[in-house]
Amino acid sequence: MMADSSEYVPPKVWTWSKPSGGTFASINRPVAGATHEKALPVGRHPLQLYSQGTPNGVKVTVLLEELLALGHRGAEYDAWLIRIAEGEQFGSGFVAVNPNSKIPALVDRSGPEPIRVFESGSILVYLAERFGAFLPTARAARAECLSWLFWQMGSAPYLGGGFGHFYTYAPTRIEYAIDRFAMEVKRQLDVLDRRLAASRYIAGDAYTIADMAIFPWYGGLAKGWSYGTAAEFLSVQEYKHVQRWADMLLERPAVRRGRMVNRTSGELSSQLHERHDAGDFDTKTADKAPPAK
Ligand SMILES: N[C@@H](CCC(=O)N[C@@H](CS)C(=O)NCC(=O)O)C(=O)O
Numbered sequence: 178m179m180a181d182s183s184e185y186v187p188p189k190v191w192t193w194s195k196p197s198g199g200t201f202a203s204i205n206r207p208v209a210g211a212t213h214e215k216a217l218p219v220g221r222h223p224l225q226l227y228s229q230g231t232p233n234g235v236k237v238t239v240l241l242e243e244l245l246a247l248g249h250r251g252a253e254y255d256a257w258l259i260r261i262a263e264g265e266q267f268g269s270g271f272v273a274v275n276p277n278s279k280i281p282a283l284v285d286r287s288g289p290e291p292i293r294v295f296e297s298g299s300i301l302v303y304l305a306e307r308f309g310a311f312l313p314t315a316r317a318a319r320a321e322c323l324s325w326l327f328w329q330m331g332s333a334p335y336l337g338g339g340f341g342h343f344y345t346y347a348p349t350r351i352e353y354a355i356d357r358f359a360m361e362v363k364r365q366l367d368v369l370d371r372r373l374a375a376s377r378y379i380a381g382d383a384y385t386i387a388d389m390a391i392f393p394w395y396g397g398l399a400k401g402w403s404y405g406t407a408a409e410f411l412s413v414q415e416y417k418h419v420q421r422w423a424d425m426l427l428e429r430p431a432v433r434r435g436r437m438v439n440r441t442s443g444e445l446s447s448q449l450h451e452r453h454d455a456g457d458f459d460t461k462t463a464d465k466a467p468p469a470k
Contacts, residue, residue: 198348204264209278215268220255220453223287227259227271228280230440230448232333232393232403233297237281238452239389239435240304240311245455246431249308251287256438256452298330301386311386322380325387328368333394335361345404359411362398366416369395373418388426393436396423434458 196202219225224241228234244252259265259280266278275282275295283300285292285307294303302323305312313319339358343351369391372379379387394403399419401408414420426432437449437458445464449457460466 199342200346201262204261204267209276210267211269211272212264212267213269215265215270217268217270217274217284218255218257219284219286220257222253222255222453223251223285224254225284225286226254226256226439227274227282227284228256228439229259229261230436230438230442231261231280232337232397233279234281234439235393235436236297236390237283237300237304238438239392239432240301240386242431242435242438243389243429244304244308244310247308247310249310252304252308254452258439258441258450260441296330298326298390301326301390305386311384311389313380313383313385318381318383322385322387325372325379326390329387329390329394332365336365336394336398341404341407344407344410363411366395366398366411366413366419369422370416370418373422378422388422392423392426392432395419396426399423400427437462 193207197205217225217227226237226241228237230238238256241252241254241256259271259282261280265271266275266280271282272278274284274293277295279295281295281297281300283294283303285294285303294300302312313322335358340355340362343354343358347354369379376382378384379391396419397403398407398411399413399416400423401413408414437447438452439450440448441450442448446462448463449461450463450466451457451461
């Protein structure tokens with residue numbers, strides 16, 4: 178086949194000579210570290226969460242709301258909004274908590290020294306262990322739960338950074354890239370569908386952090402929340418067991434509350450930009466309170 182004359186020929190050494198284009202062009206850069214000095218706010222609760230209501234952020238707020246619903250008062254938390262489109266993840270305070278500059282990030286201030294925790298999967302395990310909930314302790318059940326949790330951490334970048342990026346955010350639509358990642362995401366949905374045909378929850382009979390990790394990504398995709406017309410494009414209604422499971426989780430009040438925290442899109446009444454108290458869900462949603470600064 179003849180090479181297309183417009184085909185990109187990579188130079189010997191890549192340099193950052195122009196913006197990458199696409200939705201995230203303003204925050205993408207090839208170096209790590211802080212871009213500006215900015216201390217993080219600290220509230221009155223032991224747990225300080227710095228996040229935004231994206232799928233990775235929602236995992237953690239769902240777990241915190243579930244822990245509170247179980248009666249774990251020590252799981253009270255302040256959730257501060259980090260607006261990633263505005264580059265707030267590159268402030269010096271945030272980078273000190275997460276050197277990878279991505280939400281979510283957690284600081285546990287309940288002990289003599291603050292403990293920082295970054296990477297959503299690590300935060301889920303940390304909180305589940307700290308409160309002894311939603312992570313089974315029996316060896317086989319724990320292994321199953323962690324296997325699915327790590328499956329999510331390894332798989333979702335193909336959904337978000339692969340399919341979602343090339344289907345929705347890239348400056349041009351590249352058939353090869355969309356095909357490649359649509360195929361992979363459908364395969365992943367089928368993995369989940371087969372598992373959920375045989376199992377009530379992802380890791381077995383019990384609701385665990387594996388469900389909380391997978392739901393915002395794959396439940397959200399199945400419910401049509403992600404990437405514009407992606408639900409129709411990927412025929413998500415065909416994954417009946419994923420649909421059954423997502424509907425079941427959506428019935429949970431803690432899941433509904435967790436989805437509202439640090440959320441900056443959708444109905445104003447569904448956006449609780451900052452959460453400092455359980456009562457904030459009733460009084461501080463964006464339709465009632467001015468947006469957080
Ligand atoms: N593996 C990380 C991924 C976190 C992540 O990608 N966060 C996104 C939002 S969902 C982010 O902060 N992006 C900002 C950026 O890339 O600068 C985790 O699970 O915590």
